[in-house]
Amino acid sequence: MELYLFGVVGAYLLGSIPFGLVISRFFGTDDPRTHGSHNIGFTNVLRVSGKKVGILTLIGDLGKGTVATVIAGLVGLPWLWILVIGFTVVLGHVFSVFLGFKGGKGVATALGAIIGIHPLIGCLLVGVWLGAVLVFGYSSGGALLAFSVFPFLAYFLTYDLYFWVFALVVTTIIFFCHKENILRLMQGTERKMRLFSI
Numbered sequence: 001m002e003l004y005l006f007g008v009v010g011a012y013l014l015g016s017i018p019f020g021l022v023i024s025r026f027f028g029t030d031d032p033r034t035h036g037s038h039n040i041g042f043t044n045v046l047r048v049s050g051k052k053v054g055i056l057t058l059i060g061d062l063g064k065g066t067v068a069t070v071i072a073g074l075v076g077l078p079w080l081w082i083l084v085i086g087f088t089v090v091l092g093h094v095f096s097v098f099l100g101f102k103g104g105k106g107v108a109t110a111l112g113a114i115i116g117i118h119p120l121i122g123c124l125l126v127g128v129w130l131g132a133v134l135v136f137g138y139s140s141g142g143a144l145l146a147f148s149v150f151p152f153l154a155y156f157l158t159y160d161l162y163f164w165v166f167a168l169v170v171t172t173i174i175f176f177c178h179k180e181n182i183l184r185l186m187q188g189t190e191r192k193m194r195l196f197s198i
Contacts, residue, residue: 004081011068011085015092015109018099019060020045027053041104043139043193058108065089065112073116083166086113090170094177105177107143110170114150118163121153137192140181147171 020032020040029049036044042061046054068089072082090110096103111129115122125146132142147170154160154167175182184190 003075004077004084007072007075007077007081007085008088011072011088012092013097014064014068015089016096016098016103017060017064018096018103019064020057020104021099023053023056023060024049029053039104040099042108046193061093061104061108062112062115064093065109065114066116067112069113069116080162082117083162086117087166087169089113090173094173105143106170106174107147110147110174114170118154118158121150121157124153125150133193138185138190139193140178140190141185143174144178144182144185147174 018040020042024030024032024045027049032038032040032045032048035048038044040057042054042058045057065086069082069086072085077085090106090113092103093109094103094106095101107129111122111126114125128146128149129139129142132145133139136142150171151164151167155164158164181190
C-alpha cells in the first residue's frame with residue numbers, strides 16, 4: 001500500500017510541475033498567466049511566447065503524463081492503480097499545488113498519460129486532435145473532439161471496464177476545464193490557432 005500511495009503522491013507532484021511557466025521564465029518570455037487566455041498550457045504559451053517555448057511546453061506536459069503511467073507499469077503496479085496514477089497526474093496539472101491549485105486544462109498531460117497506458121489509443125487521439133486543428137483551426141475544438149471519442153475507443157478497443165471508466169472521468173475533466181471554450185465555440189468567438197504560421 002505504501003508503494004501505491006507514494007505513486008499517487010508522486011504522480012500528483014509530477015503533474016503539478018507548470019512547464020509552461022517554468023520554460024517561459026527560463027527563456028525570459030512573458031508569464032502566460034497574464035496574457036492571452038491566462039493559461040499555462042501549450043496553446044496559450046505558443047501564442048504568448050512563440051513556437052520554441054510552446055513546443056517545449058507541449059513536450060513537458062505530454063512527457064509528465066507519459067512518464068507517470070509508464071513508470072507505474074514498469075514497477076509492477078496493478079492495472080487499476082496504473083489508471084489511478086494516470087488520473088492523478090492529470091489532476092496535478094489541472095490543480096497544481098505549486099500554483100495555488102490552479103493550472104492548465106489537462107489536454108497534453110492526459111494524452112501523455114493515455115499514451116503510456118495504451119499507446120495505440122493515445123496516438124489515435126493525438127491524430128484526431130491534430131487533424132481537427134489542421135482542418136478547423138481550433139485547438140480547443142480538436143481537444144474536445146479527441147476526448148469525445150476517447151470513451152468509445154477505450155470500450156471498443158479494450159472492452160475493459162476500468163479503462164472505460166477512466167476514459168469517462170478524464171473526458172469529464174477535459175470538458176469541465178473547457179467550459180469557457182465551449183461557450184466561445186458556440187458563439188463563434190473562439191480564437192483559431194494556425195500551427196504552421198505561428
